[in-house]
Amino acid sequence: MSATISPLAPKRFPKMPAIAGVRIATAEAGIKYKGRTDLMVMAFDPGTTVAGVFTRSKCPSAPVDFCRQNLGGGSARALVVNSGNANAFTGMKGRETTRLTGEAAAKATGCGAGEVFLASTGVIGEPLDAGRFAHLLGGLVEKAEAGGWVEAGKAIMTTDTYPKYATATVVLGDTEVTINGIAKGAGMIAPDMATMLSFVATDAAIAAPVLQEMLRKGVGKSFNAVTVDSDTSTSDTLLLFATGAAAGRGAPQIDDPRDPRLASFRRALNRLLRNLALQVVRDGEGARKEIEVSVTGAKSSRSAKRIALAIANSPLVKTAVAGEDANWGRVVMAVGKAGEPADRDRLSVFFGDIRVAHEGERDPDYSEQEASDYMKRDAVRIRVDLGLGSGRATVWTCDLTKEYVAINGDYRS
Secondary structure, three states, X not given: OOOOOOOOOOOOOOOOOOOOOEEEEEEOOOOOOOOOXXXXXXXXXXXXXXXXXXXXXXXXXXXXXXXXXXXXXXXXXXXXXXXXXXXXXXXXXHHHHHHHHHHHHHHHHOOOHHHEEEEEEEEOOOOOOXXXXXXXXXXXXXXXXXXXXXXXXXXXXXXXXOOEEEEEEEEEOOEEEEEEEEEEOOOOOOOOOOOOEEEEEEOOEEOHHHHHHHHHHHOOOOHHXXXXXXXXXXXXXXXXXXXXXXXXXXXXEXXXXXXXXXXXXXXXXXXXXXXXXXXXXXXXXXXXXXXXEEEEEEXXXXXHHHHHHHHHOOHHHHHHHHOOOOOHHHHHHHHHHOOOOOOHHHOEEEEOOEEEEEOOEEOOOOOHHHHHHHOOOOEEEEEEEOOOOXXXXXXXXXXXXXXXXXXXXXXXO
């Protein structure tokens, strides 16, 4: 965790309640960091179902491969996460580490290795020695407690300046259920699912295929709509666990994604995912400003999203925002390079509610002073209307500062 907390950090963190059926423990394994936790274990009661989405990188980490292999079983008893080393691009050694870690977690939890899920985050290309931490798993599972979400959020951080938490309660049937989530991510963040590490758990009783359908749809307007630096990590993992413990209090078992009782749960889950995704953006490495990019009037929503991402990922747009420069020409540039249908003479650009460009030229009522004053805000909204159709999309990013270069210039040292 950085000594300097992002100015966009939440003013307060939510109180994270226990989730029945989940126990958590953390430890200092000394994988890279000194004097802080870097190993986290979640132990789940029998009957816990699981869903997951992962990076689409063609160079995925060994833990991503391990999780994909186990996801088809739909059942989870243990999650092991380490920070400081991504166990990515580590060849046979990496695969052996996941095998040994999976076996140790299975033994500690009393389950099969197919019910274990792993995630690693940190430096790419450095071998991860399972001997540094696998022997700790038995003791961690033994001492794991129903709380522990706050410590879990801290243990999975790398360059994050603050841990990321979200919680929600919702009525399912006639019974209140809880959803908790944690995330880590500050750099190497781009929407290609899942843009970082995030772990969400609920005590609802929901079948694995239903969880998977909800998660797949939920990421579209949350984790797949944020970008810090356009770089997709090798390790991106989002896992959703449902312990089913609330069934003992009368909650229904949900086996059909079209079950109308699921509507409020789905909305709550989507809000929680968006909350976590925006916290990742606000903790972008070196970030000082949050940027919301909305595109309307596109030929299609798919086209709108691509244009929005072209704007959000443009270093020139992001550095202009960092410098509080109302340089709308850079937005026009990003629209033009996106490769999507656009008509220069129908285009409008807005900073907040201020229309700065319209129909192929600077807005006749444009005020440099008004636009410059707006750019001084911590949260900046950029909107582009293409005037071509009804497609729309919104993505979120952050500015690009000197600190981003400093953080990533000496990341391995």
